Amino acid sequence: MRMLQCPVCKHQVSLKQAASTKKVNGIFMLQCAHCKQWSHENHKAAVVKNLGLTLLITGSVIGYFQLGGIITGPLIAVIGGVIAVATLLGVPRAIYSGT
Numbered sequence: 001m002r003m004l005q006c007p008v009c010k011h012q013v014s015l016k017q018a019a020s021t022k023k024v025n026g027i028f029m030l031q032c033a034h035c036k037q038w039s040h041e042n043h044k045a046a047v048v049k050n051l052g053l054t055l056l057i058t059g060s061v062i063g064y065f066q067l068g069g070i071i072t073g074p075l076i077a078v079i080g081g082v083i084a085v086a087t088l089l090g091v092p093r094a095i096y097s098g099t
């Protein structure tokens with residue numbers, strides 16, 4: 001599942017474990033249950049992650065219909081999945097300084 005880390009104390013934050021959640025200007029915020037710090041997804045990471053997810057879905061569709069041979073679709077899907085997971089794990093969440 002989603003492995004999200006608090007940018008301050010590195011405590012794991014997820015929808016289930018978050019102390020609280022809210023939306024600010026359409027951005028989804030999670031409050032760390034450990035240090036009460038609010039954080040949200042890095043904007044650039046979110047864009048790249050969505051790109052990866054799009055590739056994943058596109059590749060799955062191509063693979064399903066076997067367009068361009070049996071390897072093209074799954075290959076695109078795997079690349080997309082790796083991009084999505086890498087950004088999710090590799091880019092730290094942004095600290096939200098508001099209240």
Ligand SMILES: [Zn+2]
Nearest residue numbers: 006009032035
């Ligand atoms: Zn924390």
